[in-house]
Amino acid sequence: MAYSNKVIDHYENPRNVGSFDKNDPDVGTGLVGAPACGDVMKLQLKIDDGGVIQDARFKTFGCGSAIASSSLVTEWVKGMSIDDAEKIQNSSIADELNLPPVKIHCSVLAEDAIKAAIADYRRKKGGPQAEKAS
Amino acid sequence: MAAVRASSSKSYFALLDLPERFAIDPAELERRYREKSRHWHPDRFSRAPVSERAQVLQRATELNEAYRTLRSDGKRAEYVLRLHGVDVRDESNKPALDPAFLGEILELREELADARVEEDVARLQAIKSRIDAERQQIGTQLAAGFARLEQQDPTALAELTKLCFVQRYYQRFADDIAEHEEAQAGATAVL
Structure with missing residues (x-):
């Protein structure tokens, strides 16, 4: 299967690989997995008091499309409010990377990871939406 | 994707x-497979009409697929679940997995990636042993x-799905x- 140039670019030069301290109160961690292929993805967001994402890191063990999807979203979410980041749809990720139908689940994984990271952040802050977000 | 290959109703x-x-x-599986493969071997039907040869070839292919599936504990477990109507290849059946498990x-x-970078053979071996042990334990849990499930325990199907x-x-x-x-072995062989 041929990967698009954008996938290859993110795969060969992944952006924002790494970790933040998961116990930092300003860090939300999302850990998601795709059992069909055994992929695991960790996405971490550093969020300021105004609810704006200052920085993002990821670690993904999976195929090129899963790595590219997570690398792409770390670029996208920087500077976004968590409310906006939460609205990112997997279809935008898949479109941007030209993912073939069999790899759509990789973009779903990235979307789930953003939502999980924000839910974790809200839980830490004990906000009113903490319950809803989980 | 159909739950079970439609080409044969068996x-x-x-x-x-x-x-x-x-x-x-496993020995029985091996024996049956050999027996059946001999029976359905395309060479035995080389003088049969074209349509029959095509059927024989299909039978032989199905037989190989059956053997490959049943030989592996994991694939056999997934197959038996499919016969019970649960397709674990379908992500919508995905049960909520413990986040601690994903963390692990x-x-x-990460440990594997580090050990490879450092070419730490002992650590690689330790990781491999740990994975093998986990898989063995899952095998035991699957059998139980x-x-x-055979005794109609109503909770068994959900647990087996998760295990798969x-x-x-x-x-x-x-x-x-x-x-x-x-x-690695290939690289060494080239040298």
């Missing part, structure tokens, strides 16, 4: 004259779960290790 177990259950005697997988993956998903992560991990070892 299950993989039936193709090999085995009872439809997870518990299997991620940590192991399927035994309960968990099993996939370790399977993938083991495949990755095996591929890497092969690549």
Whole structure:
């Protein structure tokens, strides 16, 4: 299967690989997995008091499309409010990377990871939406 | 994707004259497979009409697929679940997995990546042993779960589904290790 140039670019030069301290109160961690292929993805967001994402890191063990999807979203979410980041749809990720139908689940994984990271952040802050977000 | 291949109405177990259950005697499976392969070998039908030869070829292909599926504990477990109407290849069946489990997988993956960079053979071996041990334990749990399923335990199906998903992560991990070892062996052989 041929990967698009954008996938290859993110795969060969992944952006924002790494970790933040998961116990930092300003860090939300999302850990998601795709059992069909055994992929695991960790996405971490550093969020300021105004609810704006200052920085993002990821670690993904999976195929090129899963790595590219997570690398792409770390670029996208920087500077976004968590409310906006939460609205990112997997279809935008898949479109941007030209993912073939069999790899759509990789973009779903990235979307789930953003939502999980924000839910974790809200839980830490004990906000009113903490319950809803989980 | 259809739950079971439509080309033959027989299950993989039936193709090999085995009872439809997870518990299997590997030697018996081997024996049946050899017997059937001999019977359906295309060479035996070289003078048959074209249509018959095509059918024989299809039978032989199905037989191989049945054997490959039933030989592996993980694949056999997934297959038996499919016969019970649960397709674990369908992500919408995905049960909620314990986040601690995903964390553990991620940590192991990181450890594996580090050990490879450092070419730490002892550590690589330790990771491999740990994965093997986990898989063995899952194998035992699968056997116990399927035994309960046969006794109509209503909770068994959900538990087995979850186990099959968990099993996939370790399977993938083991495949990755095996591929890497092969690549390494290949590289050494070239030298």
